[in-house]
Amino acid sequence: MNRRVVITGIGVRAPGSGNTKEFWDLLSAxxxxxxxxxFFDPAKFRSQVAGECDFDPELEGLSARRIRRMDRAAxxxxxxxxxALADSGLDAFDGDPGAVGVCIGSAVGAATSLEREYLxxxxxxRRWLVDEDxxxxxxxxxxxxxxxxxxxxxxxGAEGPVTMVSTGCTSGIDAVGHAAALIREGTAEAMVAGxxxxxxxxxxxxxxxxxxxxTPRIDSPERASRPFDRSRNGFVLAEGAAVFVLxxxxxxxxxxxxxxxxxxxxxxxxxxxxxxxxxxxGREMSIAIDSALVEAKATPExxxxxxxxxxxxxxxxxxxxxxxxxSLGEHAYxxxxxxxxxxxxHSLGAIGSVEIAASLLAMANDVVPPTANLxxxxxxxxxDYVPLVARELRVDGVLTVGSGFGGFQSAMVLRSxxxxx
Amino acid sequence: MTEVTAELLFEVIVGCAGESEAGPLTAGSLDVxxxxxxxxxxxxxxxxxxxxxxxxxxxxxxxxxxxxxxxRLLALLNGQFAQA
Amino acid sequence: MTTLVTGIGVAxxxxxxxxxxxxxxxxxxxxxxxxRGFDGSGYSVRLAGQIRxxxxxxxxxxxxxxxxxxxxxxxxxxAEWALADADIGRSLVTTDEMxxxxxxxxxxxxxxxxxxxxxxxxxPEEVSVYESFAWFYAANTGQISIRHxxxxxxxxxxxxxxxxxxxxxxxRRYIRRxxxxxxxxxxxxxxxxxxxxxxxxxxxxxxxxxxxxxxxxFDRGANGYVPGEGGAVLVLEDGTSALDRGVPVYGEIxxxxxxxxxxxxxxxxxxxxxxxxxxxxxxxxxxRDVDVVFADSAGRPDxxxxxxxxxxxxxxxxxxxxxxxxxxxxxxGAGGGPLDVATALLAVRESVIPxxxxxxxxxxxxxxxxxxxxxxxxxxxxxxVLARGYGGFNSALVVRRFGY
Numbered sequence: 001m002n003r004r005v006v007i008t009g010i011g012v013r014a015p016g017s018g019n020t021k022e023f024w025d026l027l028s029a030x031x032x033x034x035x036x037x038x039f040f041d042p043a044k045f046r047s048q049v050a051g052e053c054d055f056d057p058e059l060e061g062l063s064a065r066r067i068r069r070m071d072r073a074a075x076x077x078x079x080x081x082x083x084a085l086a087d088s089g090l091d092a093f094d095g096d097p098g099a100v101g102v103c104i105g106s107a108v109g110a111a112t113s114l115e116r117e118y119l120x121x122x123x124x125x126r127r128w129l130v131d132e133d134x135x136x137x138x139x140x141x142x143x144x145x146x147x148x149x150x151x152x153x154x155x156x157g158a159e160g161p162v163t164m165v166s167t168g169c170t171s172g173i174d175a176v177g178h179a180a181a182l183i184r185e186g187t188a189e190a191m192v193a194g195x196x197x198x199x200x201x202x203x204x205x206x207x208x209x210x211x212x213x214x215t216p217r218i219d220s221p222e223r224a225s226r227p228f229d230r231s232r233n234g235f236v237l238a239e240g241a242a243v244f245v246l247x248x249x250x251x252x253x254x255x256x257x258x259x260x261x262x263x264x265x266x267x268x269x270x271x272x273x274x275x276x277x278x279x280x281x282g283r284e285m286s287i288a289i290d291s292a293l294v295e296a297k298a299t300p301e302x303x304x305x306x307x308x309x310x311x312x313x314x315x316x317x318x319x320x321x322x323x324x325x326x327s328l329g330e331h332a333y334x335x336x337x338x339x340x341x342x343x344x345x346h347s348l349g350a351i352g353s354v355e356i357a358a359s360l361l362a363m364a365n366d367v368v369p370p371t372a373n374l375x376x377x378x379x380x381x382x383x384d385y386v387p388l389v390a391r392e393l394r395v396d397g398v399l400t401v402g403s404g405f406g407g408f409q410s411a412m413v414l415r416s417x418x419x420x421x
Numbered sequence: 422m423t424e425v426t427a428e429l430l431f432e433v434i435v436g437c438a439g440e441s442e443a444g445p446l447t448a449g450s451l452d453v454x455x456x457x458x459x460x461x462x463x464x465x466x467x468x469x470x471x472x473x474x475x476x477x478x479x480x481x482x483x484x485x486x487x488x489x490x491x492x493r494l495l496a497l498l499n500g501q502f503a504q505a
Numbered sequence: 506m507t508t509l510v511t512g513i514g515v516a517x518x519x520x521x522x523x524x525x526x527x528x529x530x531x532x533x534x535x536x537x538x539x540x541r542g543f544d545g546s547g548y549s550v551r552l553a554g555q556i557r558x559x560x561x562x563x564x565x566x567x568x569x570x571x572x573x574x575x576x577x578x579x580x581x582x583x584a585e586w587a588l589a590d591a592d593i594g595r596s597l598v599t600t601d602e603m604x605x606x607x608x609x610x611x612x613x614x615x616x617x618x619x620x621x622x623x624x625x626x627x628x629p630e631e632v633s634v635y636e637s638f639a640w641f642y643a644a645n646t647g648q649i650s651i652r653h654x655x656x657x658x659x660x661x662x663x664x665x666x667x668x669x670x671x672x673x674x675x676x677r678r679y680i681r682r683x684x685x686x687x688x689x690x691x692x693x694x695x696x697x698x699x700x701x702x703x704x705x706x707x708x709x710x711x712x713x714x715x716x717x718x719x720x721x722x723f724d725r726g727a728n729g730y731v732p733g734e735g736g737a738v739l740v741l742e743d744g745t746s747a748l749d750r751g752v753p754v755y756g757e758i759x760x761x762x763x764x765x766x767x768x769x770x771x772x773x774x775x776x777x778x779x780x781x782x783x784x785x786x787x788x789x790x791x792x793r794d795v796d797v798v799f800a801d802s803a804g805r806p807d808x809x810x811x812x813x814x815x816x817x818x819x820x821x822x823x824x825x826x827x828x829x830x831x832x833x834x835x836x837x838g839a840g841g842g843p844l845d846v847a848t849a850l851l852a853v854r855e856s857v858i859p860x861x862x863x864x865x866x867x868x869x870x871x872x873x874x875x876x877x878x879x880x881x882x883x884x885x886x887x888x889x890v891l892a893r894g895y896g897g898f899n900s901a902l903v904v905r906r907f908g909y
Contacts, residue, residue: 045629118621125625130699139706144610146663150896154768159776162765163671164663166642206629207636270650270659275638405638406647440567459568467634
């Protein structure tokens, strides 16, 4: 049984983007939406710039009760799921809800709600022995973030396999990869899958400050995220979410759904090297890329666009460049490579899905989004990173990759159904 | 600015990042590489952050990345570091 | 391709290591006690299933301690035991090809509580560099991969109590697609004051004061569960690989199924039965072939009734022995399912069903044959493990004696 998995619906919320169209407008214009943090006063922090979403759950139509219950990351995931379902036209109750599943990725889960509740329970940090009188009935949902997958499953009406993936910064690719595997093996006919993270909270900003992974650049916030640029000095923390409808190809065709692309190949590897450090040779990311290409039965030449992890840390961008050369050979120098983190920042576990959304839209529009803020490339990063301006180009095959703390390296190959790839 | 002694440095490193994989830290450890002692860049980052609180000594990230032994880290902390 | 279990590492309230845990579970020895580690006398929930006597310095290099939460220390220790048990040094494949897929639902919570405390009392500069990964749900998978040089496929699944079975199923999926060996399982631990209190927030936890009265799965007097910590790490191995190197085999992971409960008020039926049926179909076994069921055992009448109905619907009234060893030590979140799988494998190997401690009075209408009071000897070949995660997650796993 050779079951193929396709994507038939997209929902996305990202900095500067209240919906899929605004997201694509932002990317194709090469506009950056990072800004000085407004969610709290960042004056005491090393890094003060972030990609924040102008997201109002009430305006999005969520009931007061659901808003109270759900962490912000769950709220983003649910509205993205609504958009993806509307886009794809899938209704779980048209067929067997038991054949529909959900898989949502997130690196830090309900971090925002955890911090809010902590301040209440601990009297602004004064009490180690937190106060039961102020315990929220929803606190368990914030402790164990699979509550986010539950909220999406309720929205969808899914009664098949429902789970959450939390592999740090590769969660967004891994959640979609996991969902595709469930469809391919026949466990589900359709999966609503994607990822969400809302880490713009003092504890998360502080922990990346400590490790100096985020940029300390505070002047001109929209220019803070500079993947592959010589002057890059860290990533810009962001929030965001993207959720998709994945279906078995025959299932999608029978209901006449529009198909964005096929999830043709996916792989993930541990580098077993260091919780935060990367080997300069990019070996494990390269093995993940190779495995994804093999699963897709694709050659490097079938890849028309590489959507890079491109976080903008010194070590990542070199590591990744090395991995592309290792896996794609000479083709690495010819294929356009870009990082949308230059525009929407790094939303940790969500970004892998946000980048899948960008990849699907690049295929739909035959336009490669640029790497904004790339004025002078690092001499050790010597590929074509599509600086500043989007490029019109036939895009039938995309490679998107992710890399994260814990040593996780993930790669996915997406391919248009009519394409040559 | 307080002078950072080897004893203080060792105490802070062990406190932040655990005991060395090469046994107790002594004067003999000063020229052993951090790699061999089992301390990575995070351990040094944590230790220098702690030392900054104790002594007020600030260390530049770029220079810290070049330091490979306790003796060189001491030199850096005490303002006597010459770039290799 | 057959997925076999060739190594087990247990870190549970009942015992550290299989050698301590198994006799305690067989005896139904209670590991439930007043919560320790802080003064919990002011909280309305008093009891917990905590691991006693775990001294991380005895098991792990000192260098790993400042950068890991207790749950990661437990996970690293259990993983080391499991890998030693499986004798992977004798493996024909290198660690480069071996994977890690674990479940964790609560992160490194005690660690992060300390960092929250530092941040809000002393400022951002006091936050540890290790907070950036000691907190997150992926810490255990990453640290185990690094410590043992495992560079194969990796994963982290969260599904509260169901997540541990999902992780084992994901590991099995990788093995079926060609990875020779995957370290799997799950653990949770959050027993700082904030973590403990958070575990009680949904109101499903017992407020009893005595261990024998607190967690009574399927009992008429069921009044909630006791939260616990720990779990199990298993070494899953492709059948050919395991047989080639001639290591002892605990048993086979033969089938798996998952489902999700419809939202409350939808009028639709709970989906646990469906997960169970899927697991049996996946394993190609008939209900009559199943010799014992390790129940999820929520310990609340409404939830126990749903589970009892699913079991008696599928196996017939009193159709199969059912047990809940966790009654002795609590519900372990991500660790619960894998620990039940480990227990089921040991039970099948020894042909004995551990008892459900404390439970005595099972309502007739539940229609289940619960093993209470004492272990029951029975020839066991096939066991089913059920797990439900808070929010509606249902998973079922079939384990089988190898060669059957």
